[in-house]
Amino acid sequence: MDALWHLAEPDVWAAAGQSGSYTGSTKGRSLTEEGFVHCSFADQLPKVAAAIYAGTPELVLLQIDPGLLGASPVRVEPVPGTSEKFPHVYGPVPTAAITAVSRVQVDDAGQLIDRP
Template sequence: MASPIFHVATAADWAEAKQTGRYATSTRGRTLAEEGFVHAARADQWQGVRKRYYADATEPLVLLVIDPGKLDAPVVEEAPPGGTETFPHVYGAIPAAAVTRAVPLGADGEPAAAGRSFMSLFLEEMSVRAGVGFVVIVVAVGLGLLVLSAFGDVAGLVTILVLLVLGAFVARGVFARRTARTSAGTERAQSTQ
């Protein structure tokens, strides 16, 4: 997939596009028919667009994340009259299927919190990983000490090393499954927006 492009839209315009299958609003207050193209932005530009043109918006806004590869209209990088910075312009309606995500924007213009904060998610994930690591170490050392007392130093140390390596592989597998399950859940949630 090519790098996504972004478009700030009213929630009402996006709801209509989901019904009709096509998004045809160029920018705030102007249609594709009036403007000739749909204004878009790159990842580093959309917040500036939101601040310049939507700062006083009272209606709910969404950030449309668009896959250019799913568009049936050309995307042309152009500078506005008198400007030097280029922006992607979509010369045609945007199929609703080309919008990979519609992210609600809060009153401050930032993506609205969808539940838990990033910090709480991060701390939870790190706690799980640290807990699994601690269990692996305790089991490896405990069994290694048992083998050490029964069979001697070398056997005990080898047992500890083998169990640590096996524990690392098991933990990696658990984290891979956990990540895949979390990603699948996130994709399902985003596809319903």
């Protein structure tokens, strides 16, 4: 399976550094609340940024290696309101499975932009 991508809120990502696992799910929601961590494949990332995070000045983009998730299964599932299937991680994401981290923002038009 290809790499998974996840846009994280900076404070939730910071907490993962302390605990050793990431438990955010989507904007303002946790793994406990949603039941899984929302992810996307690379080609889906711009749509997710535009639909959910437009106008968000500070985010962290996580690249996840699905082969390093351990006991947390990945299911590629349909999402209501779209014809696409998105990857969902059913469990915490070990920080060791996160292979790249970058600071990004999503402008008001929904464009994903790297931050210095």
